[in-house]
Amino acid sequence: MASEAAQYTQSASESGYNVIRRNGKVTDFDSSKIAVAMTKAFLAVEGDAAQNSRRIHETVSELTKQITENLLRRLDDGGTVHIEDIQDQVELALMRAGEYKIARSYVLYREKQAEKRAEEEKRHPKPANETTLHITAADGSRQPLDIDRLHDLITEACEGLAEVDRDVIMRDTQRNLFDGVKASDVEKALVMGARTFIEKDPAYSALAARLLMDGIRREALSFVYKTHKQAKQSEMAEIYPDYFKSYIHTAIEHELLDSELALFDLDRLGKALKPELDFEFTYLGLQTLYDRYFIHHDGTRFELPQAFYMRVAMGLAINEIDREARAIEFYNLLSSFDFMSSTPTLFNSGTLRPQLSSCYLTTVPDDLSGIYGAIRDNALLSKFAGGLGNDWTRVRGLGAHIKGTNGKSQGVVPFLKVANDTAVAVNQGGKRKGAVCAYLETWHIDVEEFLDMRKNTGDDRRRTHDMNTANWIPDLFMKRVVEEAQWTLFSPEEVEDLHDLTGLAFEKAYAEYEAKADRGEIRNFKRMPAVDLWRKMLGMLFETGHPWVTFKDPCNIRSPQQHVGVVHSSNLCTEITLNTSDKEIAVCNLGSVNLVKHVDENGKLDKEKLQKTIRTAMRMLDNVIEYNYYSVPQARHSNLLHRPVGLGIMGFQDALYKLRVPYASEEAVKFADDSMEAVSYYAIEASSDLAAERGKYQSYDGSLWSKGILPIDSIKLLQEARGEYLQQDDSKTMDWDMLRDKIKRQGMRNSNTMAIAPTATISNICGVSQSIEPTYQNIFVKSNLSGEFTVINPYMVGDLKDRGLWDEVMINDLKYYDGSLQSIDRVPDELKSLYTTAFEMDARWLIEAASRRQKWLDQAQSLNLYMAEPSGKKMDNLYKLAWVRGLKTTYYLRSMGATGQEKTAATPNSTSAPKPAAPPTLKPVGKTEDDFISGEGQDAPKACSILEPDCEACQ
Structure with missing residues (x-):
């Protein structure tokens, strides 16, 4: 125990962490003191026998480690922590470990010490001048802390947030300051003071974001104006226009933005900015923007939020005729969160290398030069923040004859290992990990080895621990599975x-x-x-989370572009289905409509607003195609030839909350259908109207569009190939004949118009649920590349408040039950149903809703599936259902940790928790078995965890 404590002491000391004591003095952080304090608590309860107890030594050691990590992981290097926070963490750790008697003793000890300090203060009050704190400026000078400004900042940030307590934040901030504190640490103390209360009320997330803005304003304004400059948010209406103009010129001077941006009417654009929107972020959203999106020079970020959105808009409008008017139109859409462009567009619009596309799809040829050429293309595309999908099916299999050397091939796997290592070496613009997904058709002779590539055992030279993998499954294989027939694997050079x-x-x-x-x-x-x-496919999905299950035939049979090529794979996130060949690298530009922003106060989908949003959004996406920087010529050729874009949605779960509709219900399935029909109609209409203005895409003639076959109509083509193995709804409510007539007259500007991406990061920015995902947990700590953030469901909190149920006991119950309401007796069944989380509902509801969306999409959707306890029978049924319901692809299989399963199953205080609804009985397809997965019966599922900070889908 002593050696471990010393280890933590050394680590903390080297990192410069400090402790603020109650008298305001600052000392080095020393985790061994935590171990000593807990040991004394054990001795006080269990006597001297505890001194030599191996169990107690191990418990103290482990808890010291946990407490140290919890305290320091949220601090920057050189941060400080208050002594009271340390003691709070000790109490919490003891309680979580089940050491209730020890925790009670520790609490009583703290209370006695607090009483002693209070008595001492009464006898010897401190002189007023001893409480004056000084701050240390960047130049080393000291000056008194401006308490009045601190007070004004907190007061301004609290405006409109009735749920927050200004005085508590003020006291908490002051408690975490000490004499000589750095000026920048005062800003951090403000934010930390607010973020610790987020679990008590979501309004504190908005408050933390507003307080964070103070530091962001200081940093940006000081850099642009080359002098120390601070401003309150109320002053920004006057400052923003002039700052914006200076910011553009400063960024161009540092070669961070295209000099073409200086030719815009910057005065006009500056006056169009809306400073009040800086106060509309959640803490997670603003911190993510600051860490990963804002332009910076030598680590100093000098781009404010509204300047950021206008910069992105300017890039997208750079080739427009009235580009100021269009830039303002695009800015209004982005800054309002009605629509958000994808991450590469936000990263790079307006820069010297405007690589704005999200996805690149390639097919790898069966020759050495072509294979390494494809890997080189991967590196170039990844460098500028592109996600990759590679089709490897043409590469000959293990044991195949090599004519040039009269030898035998080592198969596709060694080349996949090289591609894996390339993705690690060349990350996405230095801003997030390189990400690639390898696809292989199910008839390839190497498919069994391909299934094993993510395993942690076996020959590491034939493992790809960093690469995503996906099965590209023809319908014939699924038919053979259902019919329990034989399947033959071939090497591609022979077939x-x-x-x-x-x-x-x-x-x-x-x-x-x-x-x-x-x-x-x-x-x-x-x-x-x-x-x-x-x-084995399902077994590996269970064990490693890969390969994903995607279906070749629906992607091709329903493709509008089947007259000029074949879809050989999907992309990194399984929503893009575009043709690839040796001459064409498919490219897709993404953006997502925020669905909840289009549900009105009467609980109806505002179709008029939705149509207006989509019209502008489709123009923005189409503009990317000419403006985009292409790092390889095949990508440019393909994109200009076909002009595909991918309009998607996010905030689907939020929209259901606003409609008061549980995700696991027929009403939710109908809303998925109706809302996607409207999005599909308006996206296709907008593309056709762009064709009338700008011309049809080059390969339009011969496409399904040109034949009057829209996505909803293409279901019939799949039915002809599938027969009884397709059970997909094809009903409609809007006037599609009118739209067909318009397309017949005008054509289409884009070969493909829609794809539902994961939207993980841009949903964080907008403060809504990602993509089409159900709520993961109603309260949890989210980990991503920006750190750890408490996330709490604001809709749930509002409902519990309305019923007088939101209190400390409810917060603790939610934490214990991992964000679930199901085991809490006093919560009404109506709310338990509405706030059912992803692992508590039957995953078939996700398939049913996805099927209704798929019928309207010309591409696909990133569909995560959730299973608290995966089993052979459940997985077999689920993935067969996905196929039968006409889905083109699926994404991650998400599983719950063993401890989460135990808590979900344990309901000591519950006698009436309702079971989540099950989907309607469906026509069965094929036989199922209870236990057929290799690895069945393991202690806990191994499928993908939902909180992986480096995972593309978790970002």
Whole structure:
């Protein structure tokens, strides 16, 4: 115990962490004192026997480690922590460890000490002048702390937030200051004072963001004006226009922005900024923007939020005729959170390298030069913040003949290892990890090795621990699984046309190749029961979270562009379905409509506003195509030829809350249908209107669009290929005949118009639920590249307040039950149903809602699936259902940790928790088995955890 404590002491001391004592003095942080204090508490309760107890030594050591990590992980290097916060953490750790008697003794000790200090203060009050604190400026000078300004800042930040307590924040801030504190640490103390209360009320998240703005304003204004400058938010209406003009010129001077931006009417744009919107962020949203999006020079960020949105808008309007008017139009959409462009667009718009596209899809040829050329393309595309999807199906399999050397191939896996290491070496602009997903068709001879690539055991030279993987599954394989038939694996150089064939044509050719294999005309093949391979696919998904399950045929049969190519894979996040070839690297530009912003106060979808938003959003997405920086020529060629874009949605769960509709319900499925129909209608309409203004995309003739076949109509094409294996709703409510007539007259500007991306980071910025996701937990700590943030469901808090149920006991109960209301007796069933979390609902509801969306989409959707306790039968049913319901792709399988499962199952205080509703009974497809997954019966699921800070989908 002593050695571990010393280890933490040294680490904390080297990092410069300090402790503020009650008298205002500052001392070095020393975690061994935490261990000593807890040991004394154990001795006080259990006597001298505790001194030599191995259990107690181990407990104290482990708790000291936990407490130290909890205290320091939220602080920057050189941060300070108050002695009271340390003691609070000790109490909490003892309680969580079940050491209730020790915790009670510790609490009583603290209370006695507090009484002694109070008595001492009465006898010997401190002179007033001893309480004066000084701050240390950046130049080393000292000056008295301006308490009045501190008071004014907190008062301003609290305006309109009735739920927050200004005086508590003021006291908490002052408690964390000491004589000689750095000026920058005063700003941190303000924010820390507010963020610790977020779990008590979501309004404190807004307050923390507003207090954070003070430091952001100081940093930006001081850099731009080259002198120390501070301002309150109320002063920014006057300051913003002049600052904006200076900011643009400063950024150009430092070669951070394109000099073309200086040619805009900056006075006009500056006057269009809305400073009041700086106060509309959550803490997570603003901190994320500050850390990862704002322009900086040598680490100093000098881009304020409204300047950031206008800079992005200017880049997107740079080729418009009246570009100031369009920039203001685009700015209004972004700054209001009605629509948000994707992360690469926010990163790079207006810069010297405007790489604004989110996704790149490539197909890798079967020759050494082509393979390494594809890996080089990966590096160049990743460098400027692009996510990658690679189709590796053409690369010959293990044991295949190499004509040039008369040798045998090592298969596709060694090359995948090189691609994996390239993604690690070349990250996305230095701003987030490089991210790539490898796709392989299910008939490839190396598919079994491909399934194992994410395992932590085996030959590490044939493992790719950093690369995502996905199965590209033809319908014929799923039919063979259902029918319990045989499946044959081939090496692609012997069955070259299978790569480009889909649907019934694929089935015909595949059967012919099987006959050839039977006649000995194909050398390198393997035959196995289809269900055995399916079991292994699901088993690896269970064990490693990969490969994902995606379906080749619906992506192709319903593709508007099947006349000019084949969709060989999806992208990094499984929502893009575009053609690829040796000459074309598919590119997609993404942005998402904030759905909750389009639900009016009467609980109705505001279609008029939605149409207006989408019209502007589609113009922004189309503008990316000419303006975009392409790091490889095949990407430019493809994008200008087809002009695909991907308009998606986010805030779906928030919209359901506003409508008072549980996610696990028929009403939610209907809303998914109706809302996506409206988005689809207006996106297609907007693209057609752009075609009337700017011209049709080059490869329009021969497309499904040109034939009057819209996404909703293409379901019939899939039905013809699938037969009884497709059960997908095709009802509609809007006037699609009118839209078909418009397209017939005007054409389409974009080959593809819609794709629902994960939106993890941009949803954080907008303060809404990501994409189409259900709520993960109603209160939890989110980890991402910007740190750790308490996230609490504001809708739930509002409802509990209305019923007089929001108090400290409720907060503690929610923490204990991992953000779940189901086991808390006093919560009404209505709220338990409305605030059911992702792991508490039947995952089939996610499939049903996704199926209704899929019928309107010309591309796909990033669909995460949640299972508290995955099992063979559940996974088999779920993924077969996804196929039968016409989904094109699925994304992560999310699982719950073992402790979460135990708490979910443990309901000691509950006798009436309602079971989440189940979807309607569906027509069964094929047989199922209870225990067929390799690895079944393990202690805990291994599928993807939802809180992985480095994961693309968690960002």
